[in-house]
Amino acid sequence: MANDGYSMKKQLTEIENYLIKCWSIKTSSKWTADNPYRGQCGVTALVINDLFGGQILKTKIDNQWHYYNRIHGQRFDFTRKQFDVEPDYKDIASSRDEAYSDTNEFQYKELKGLMEKELFGIVDTASAEHYHWGDHCDGWHFVKSDSLSIIKETMPSMTKEKLHYHEKVQQFFYILSGVAAFEIDGIKCTVGQNRGISIKPGIKHRISNNSESDLEFLVISEPQSHEDRVNIDDDE
Numbered sequence: 001m002a003n004d005g006y007s008m009k010k011q012l013t014e015i016e017n018y019l020i021k022c023w024s025i026k027t028s029s030k031w032t033a034d035n036p037y038r039g040q041c042g043v044t045a046l047v048i049n050d051l052f053g054g055q056i057l058k059t060k061i062d063n064q065w066h067y068y069n070r071i072h073g074q075r076f077d078f079t080r081k082q083f084d085v086e087p088d089y090k091d092i093a094s095s096r097d098e099a100y101s102d103t104n105e106f107q108y109k110e111l112k113g114l115m116e117k118e119l120f121g122i123v124d125t126a127s128a129e130h131y132h133w134g135d136h137c138d139g140w141h142f143v144k145s146d147s148l149s150i151i152k153e154t155m156p157s158m159t160k161e162k163l164h165y166h167e168k169v170q171q172f173f174y175i176l177s178g179v180a181a182f183e184i185d186g187i188k189c190t191v192g193q194n195r196g197i198s199i200k201p202g203i204k205h206r207i208s209n210n211s212e213s214d215l216e217f218l219v220i221s222e223p224q225s226h227e228d229r230v231n232i233d234d235d236e
Contacts, residue, residue, distance in 0.1 A: 012052070012071065016078050019044060022114035027107045037082035040111075041067045042102025044079050047112045049096065051119070058094040059087055067099045125152065135159045142218075149224035152176070155215040160208035163232040169225040171199040173207065178215035181208040204232060 023036045023044075030039025045056045045067040054071035066087060068077035080087060100108070109126075116122035121143075128140040136156050143150035163183065173180065174196040182189050182197060184205045191197050199205050209215040 012076060015048070015076075018115060018118045019078055022111055022118060024110075027111040027114075028103070035082055037079045040082070041077075041079040042099045043107050043111050045069055045094075045099045046096060046103065046108055047115055048076065048078065049099075050112060051115065056094045056096060056099050057089075057091050058098065059090045059092065061087055065094075065098070065102070067094060067102060128152075134161055137161075145224065147223050149219070149221040149226070151219045151221075153217055153219060155207070155209040157209060157212050157214065161206050163204060163206045163234050164229050165204045165232070166199075166201055166221075166225050166228045167230065168201050169221050169223060169228045170201055171222075171225065172220040173197050173199070174218040174220070176216040176218065178209065178213050178217075179211050180215055180217060181210045182206070183208070 019040075020036055023031055023040050025031045027043055028039035032038060048054075048069045048071075049056055052069070052071050054069055056067060057070055057075070058065045058067050060066070061083065066077075066079075068075065068079070070076070070091070075089065075091065077087070077089075113122075113124065113127045117127045123140075123142050125140045128142055129144065131139050131141075133139055133153075134155070137154060137159060139151050139153040141149070141151055160181075173182075173191070175191050175193050177193055179193070180191045182191060182205060184197075184199065185203055189197075207217075
């Protein structure tokens with residue numbers, strides 16, 4: 001589906017730079033650092049078609065089909081530099097099914113997810129920066145800036161974080177699934193799915209998962225909290 005909310009001209013001018021950042025061995029088994037364009041034509045034609053609409057075209061090169069795009073009547077071949085010589089374009093009408101035969105579902109989803117992140121800031125756990133913390137807990141940075149942090153975290157059963165506080169940071173926890181057990185200035189409470197809780201600066205707190213199921217939640221921090229955290233030693 002084409003995106004009408006962004007400047008078409010700007011995006012098509014800059015798109016190749018985004019593609020070079022996103023192409024990898026995960027988007028084509030033929031990729032190399034010396035020739036990142038290699039083997040990317042089918043998957044790239046599909047993702048460009050998703051983003052900007054238009055048509056998918058093909059030209060035969062060395063007895064193999066090479067796929068690219070036409071948008072607003074203009075040809076765009078973002079993978080042409082894989083060849084030593086400029087292709088002799090025939091601009092034969094193709095289809096998504098034909099272009100898909102040059103790739104697979106994993107490669108397509110990988111490139112589409114990375115391009116959506118680059119262009120629009122769309123993220124998921126597959127494309128976001130991932131980290132481990134605590135006792136087999138996981139986190140993903142959805143937004144990571146000095147002024148704002150949005151993180152998704154998961155905690156296995158019977159795990160907890162260290163008691164701590166932030167001097168300047170305010171936080172909001174929103175529970176996606178499971179039941180979170182909070183300790184806030186010595187008072188304990190539980191927060192279930194689709195509910196949230198605010199933590200003001202200076203308030204001692206921690207989150208625990210005392211249930212038998214995994215706990216998933218969002219942590220929104222303003223500003224980001226990674227340089228503003230004071231852990232408290234306790235016997236619990």
